[in-house]
Amino acid sequence: MLKKQEIITEARKLQFADIGFTTAEPFVSQKEYLLDHMQEYGWTQKAGFSLVEGTDPQNILPGAKSIIVLLESYFAEAFPPQLERNFGRCYLDDDRVTKDGMALKVKAFRQFLRDNGIDSKVPFNLPHRMAAARAGLGTFGKNCFFYAKRVARASSLVIPIILVVDQEFSSDEPTVGIGCPDWCRSACVAACPTHALKGGGKIDPRRCISYLTYYGEGLTPRELREPMGMFVYGCDRCQNVCPRNNPWMSETKMMNSRVAAKAADFELSCLLHMDKPYFQQKIWPHMFYMSAADIWRWKMNTARAMGNSLNPAHTADLVRAFKENSDERVQSMIAWALGRIGGRKAEEALEQFHQSSTGIVRDEIEQASAAL
Ligand code: SF4
Ligand code: SF4
Incomplete structure (x- = not known):
């Protein structure tokens, strides 16, 4: 034995x-x-x-x-920073x-x-x-x-x-309990942008950005769009701010070559314009919580991340994606993102899209234009 x-x-x-x-x-x-x-x-x-x-x-x-x-x-090896901005680390080398x-x-x-x-x-x-x-x-x-x-x-x-x-082994001494230092004033709870953390080691998973990015139903509510920031899939914010993670996160590490090799496939512009074959070949094998039927959610999340970047370099991609997509959840988020980035090109695009849009997309365009 x-x-x-x-x-x-x-x-x-x-x-x-x-x-x-x-x-x-x-x-x-x-x-x-x-x-x-x-x-x-x-x-x-x-x-x-x-x-x-x-x-x-x-x-x-x-x-x-x-x-x-x-x-x-x-996280024994480092990940490309551009991926850490948009994806939870635990999904970056998920096999x-x-x-x-x-x-x-x-x-x-x-x-x-x-x-x-x-x-x-x-x-x-x-x-x-x-x-x-x-x-x-x-x-x-x-x-x-x-x-x-x-x-x-x-x-x-x-x-x-x-x-x-199915074989019995002697158990190790349990360490069940919260191990946070007294001096930490719950930085994680304060930093959680969607108030998912309730303190004392309790969470409402339905408010967690990780859940919202892959299981959130329908168009992301307006009040969550800014708090969800630039995460497209997963969220690491409460781990990033935690002093217990400082020693490991601040260590110099070798780059993870497996992850670095696929970084280009996960660029925001690629995700925003991807079709089903691209998704199935390059994305789903690595991040699989959403099926091909949920590509709309990937695109909606990507548009929201682009909007929250406030970077006008994304405007052309967003305008093109609005025309490529007929899904009203994606079009609505693109309108919101264009309104958030602002600028003359975004304004002109919103005016143009307004003429041919109806329903919630038209509402989003009007609110985005009003904000501008
Ligand atoms: S930030 Fe880290 S150390 Fe502080 S309460 Fe949260 S988990 Fe504990
Ligand atoms: S992963 Fe993000 S959204 Fe979820 S509890 Fe932590 S900070 Fe909040």
């Missing part, structure tokens, strides 16, 4: 940042919290995430005995579809377990951060992120990978 230390050695050999062990007991407090906050989390059930079911490891692997938590730092990065290590680790008679499942719906804290790997921040204890300079730029296994 495989010993715990042999598993730790294998994890180190595969260069995972850290590893911890916990029991396969249900996550009772998480289940209660989810059930008490269905108004905020009900959408996850509808989206098929089954978070409530995921609180019991037996639903994932009948006969589950332990949980192994691996920790991976997703859950391409399976050519971290997935290969997880596969090798599971094979090692299998070769030694241990069955494992890698669930997407088990409470990852709570499992990592229960396995003694770190603590929470008031921004709801998980902070490592021993690696990545104790930052939140880590991903817990969960393996539910």
Whole structure:
């Protein structure tokens, strides 16, 4: 029978940042919290995430005995700054579809377990951060992120990978709790532009920019457009302002060549004009929370980011995209963006578009023109 230390050695050999062990007991407090906050989390059930079911490891692997938590730092290498402006860092080198990065290590680790008679499942719906804290790997921040204890300079730029296994191992000392220093006056809560953070480690996920960028329904409400700033997919603001992340974020790192190689594909002008084949080949394999049917949301987010850049260099692209697109959510956001950037060319374009527009697009054009 495989010993715990042999598993730790294998994890180190595969260069995972850290590893911890916990029991396969249900996550009772998480289940209660989810059930008490269905108004905020009900959408996850509808989206098929089954978070409530995921609180019991037996639903994932009948006969589950332990949980192994691996920790991976997703910011061990630097990312191109132009990508960090518009995308959450954790999505920039996400190989859950391409399976050519971290997935290969997880596969090798599971094979090692299998070769030694241990069955494992890698669930997407088990409470990852709570499992990592229960396995003694770190603590929470008031921004709801998980902070490592021993690696990545104790930052939140880590991903817990969960393996539910059918063999029992001794558990590590849990570290469940908020680990923020007393002197931090909740910089994350103050910095959250959409007031998603409620303090004390609580969040309304429906107000989080990450959620809004890939699951937000319809045209983004006017009051959220400026606060959502230049993020097109994901948001890192509450992690960027956190002093617990300063040591890791300020370290000089080598550029991530995999991410740098695809940076040009994610330029805002490419996203604004992309067609379905472009999306399917270059974007979806890396950022896949939206299907091809939701290209309109990518374009709407991109137009909003361009508008919030206040950069007249985007005006020509926005004018062209208005003519290319018939989706009223995209056209409406383009009108808003042109109004936000302003200038003679934007004004002339809005006047021209007004003549042939109806409904909400016409309303947005009128409001944009009035603001000018
Ligand atoms: S900003 Fe302050 S309160 Fe928020 S997670 Fe970081 S240390 Fe904690
Ligand atoms: S990720 Fe952005 S929107 Fe979400 S809680 Fe943090 S700062 Fe707020």
